[in-house]
Amino acid sequence: MNDEQPRLLKPDRDVGVVGYGAYVPRFRLPASEVDRIWTDGQGGTPITEKAVPGLDEDVVTISIEAARNALARAAAVDPADIRAVWVGSESHPYAVKPTSTVVAEAIGAIPHTQAADWQFACKAGSEAFQAAVGFVGSGMGGYALAIGADTAQGRPGDALEYTAGAGGAAYLLGPAGQALAIFEGSYSFVTDTPDFWRRAYQHYPSHGGRFTGQPAYFRHSSAAAQGLMQAMGTTPEDYAYAVFHQPNLKFPSSVARRLGFTNQQCAPGLLVGEIGNTYAGSSLLGLTAVLDQARPGERILLVSFGSGAGSDAISLRVTEAIEARRDRAPATRDYIARRSEIDYATYARYRRKLVMQ
Amino acid sequence: MSVPNTWRLQQQRYRLMGEVCDRCKTKIFPPRDVCPECEAPAKTQFALSGRGEVYSYSTVYNAPAGFEDATPYTVALVRLEEGPLVTAQLTDVSAEEVEIGMPVEMVTRRLRADGAEGIISYGYKFRPVQFSPAI
Ligand SMILES: [Zn+2]
Numbered sequence: 001m002n003d004e005q006p007r008l009l010k011p012d013r014d015v016g017v018v019g020y021g022a023y024v025p026r027f028r029l030p031a032s033e034v035d036r037i038w039t040d041g042q043g044g045t046p047i048t049e050k051a052v053p054g055l056d057e058d059v060v061t062i063s064i065e066a067a068r069n070a071l072a073r074a075a076a077v078d079p080a081d082i083r084a085v086w087v088g089s090e091s092h093p094y095a096v097k098p099t100s101t102v103v104a105e106a107i108g109a110i111p112h113t114q115a116a117d118w119q120f121a122c123k124a125g126s127e128a129f130q131a132a133v134g135f136v137g138s139g140m141g142g143y144a145l146a147i148g149a150d151t152a153q154g155r156p157g158d159a160l161e162y163t164a165g166a167g168g169a170a171y172l173l174g175p176a177g178q179a180l181a182i183f184e185g186s187y188s189f190v191t192d193t194p195d196f197w198r199r200a201y202q203h204y205p206s207h208g209g210r211f212t213g214q215p216a217y218f219r220h221s222s223a224a225a226q227g228l229m230q231a232m233g234t235t236p237e238d239y240a241y242a243v244f245h246q247p248n249l250k251f252p253s254s255v256a257r258r259l260g261f262t263n264q265q266c267a268p269g270l271l272v273g274e275i276g277n278t279y280a281g282s283s284l285l286g287l288t289a290v291l292d293q294a295r296p297g298e299r300i301l302l303v304s305f306g307s308g309a310g311s312d313a314i315s316l317r318v319t320e321a322i323e324a325r326r327d328r329a330p331a332t333r334d335y336i337a338r339r340s341e342i343d344y345a346t347y348a349r350y351r352r353k354l355v356m357q
Numbered sequence: 358m359s360v361p362n363t364w365r366l367q368q369q370r371y372r373l374m375g376e377v378c379d380r381c382k383t384k385i386f387p388p389r390d391v392c393p394e395c396e397a398p399a400k401t402q403f404a405l406s407g408r409g410e411v412y413s414y415s416t417v418y419n420a421p422a423g424f425e426d427a428t429p430y431t432v433a434l435v436r437l438e439e440g441p442l443v444t445a446q447l448t449d450v451s452a453e454e455v456e457i458g459m460p461v462e463m464v465t466r467r468l469r470a471d472g473a474e475g476i477i478s479y480g481y482k483f484r485p486v487q488f489s490p491a492i
Contacts (some may be wrong), residue, residue, distance in 0.1 A: 056466035106371040
């Protein structure tokens with residue numbers, strides 16, 4: 001193992017979030033419905049409910065609406081000036097055919113743009129964010145769009161079925177002078193850890209049971225957060241908010257406590273109880289919810305986690321520009337409040353668990 | 358269909374890209390390259406806002422091939438705020454909630470999938486304006 005000191009990931013030029021946008025589908029499946037079907041209501045529920053996509057929604061449509069919201073908050077950025085459109089997900093609609101090109105086309109970024117789909121379980125969006133910082137920070141392009149979105153599926157009856165939700169968030173990275181939040185630095189921590197996976201052609205993922213906790217989620221999230229704070233010389237008290245990957249309520253609350261963050265710092269970005277685990281959208285949606293209420297000067301720590309496994313930690317500082325621009329698109333809480341409850345049968349239909357031929 | 362035509366159709370479907378008449382400023386959708394009002398050539402692209410209201414509607418219970426798994430769904434004639442009338446599916450709304458004059462906004466959604474192996478088509482649908490005051 002390499003015991004070198006953590007070194008910050010940061011470009012030479014100053015970069016920031018010029019626009020951000022959330023999207024959460026309107027349907028909600030209460031965890032008590034899953035519990036009713038599989039344990040006769042005796043199993044307990046890890047969250048209240050999860051967001052379920054409609055029949056005409058997928059990672060492409062979720063990404064498009066989140067991207068449009070991000071553009072609405074950007075200061076008059078011409079979509080034709082976006083030089084990269086990147087979508088991180090583990091539920092891209094096609095095995096082969098990019099999501100990113102459809103999104104780029106729908107927002108008017110084509111054809112003079114880079115486009116790519118990213119993959120790394122639940123951290124596919126945060127790594128696209130880091131790469132976009134590098135892309136803009138190196139001067140390769142003026143703006144880059146990074147999206148994390150998923151319509152996750154859990155095997156019927158599996159623990160993941162209670163929480164596997166849907167949603168996404170989009171971030172337009174650009175020059176710091178136009179930013180709502182300045183990128184201060186980043187640090188990533190990855191190892192080869194077999195905690196969760198899905199083989200090609202398999203519909204549902206497999207996971208390593210108890211192995212998903214300590215050696216995977218906790219080790220990587222903690223190391224990334226501590227590495228970033230060590231490299232930056234910051235402590236938990238320097239942050240007004242902390243957002244962690246949220247596969248359930250227990251993990252993010254527990255890792256935050258161990259690192260020295262309070263409930264107050266974490267509650268605004270902790271959405272899993274109301275929308276489920278949105279995988280690549282999870283920590284990034286927590287961040288949109290925080291940006292919806294953060295004040296100029298406040299610092300935010302974002303820590304993603306992706307099985308396989310790794311975490312990206314990112315430090316942001318909110319600017320004055322946020323006050324005038326955040327209301328140009330719906331807040332994350334607006335989408336969460338927009339809810340239509342469905343039962344397990346409707347859920348089974350919407351998620352195409354009923355095979356008609 | 359030629360590549361430029363396909364591209365134009367995608368712009369039209371994904372984000373309501375229409376045209377504006379350079380002479381009388383009429384907004385045109387779908388694009389037809391000629392102004393329906395003054396008959397001048399009209400090839401300047403114009404992205405419609407996507408806001409409008411339901412002009413008339415009908416709920417479909419027996420869908421044509423490729424749309425079966427979405428039933429029941431509502432198809433509406435939407436009067437866009439720039440003038441044109443567009444036929445489109447409504448989404449994020451149940452049939453009994455729809456009424457004439459209801460304010461709607463454009464979203465890009467899956468229109469149909471050609472079986473499990475074919476292409477997925479995306480395009481505009483309309484839903485009730487979600488967040489008021491409208492943004
Ligand atoms: Zn005319």
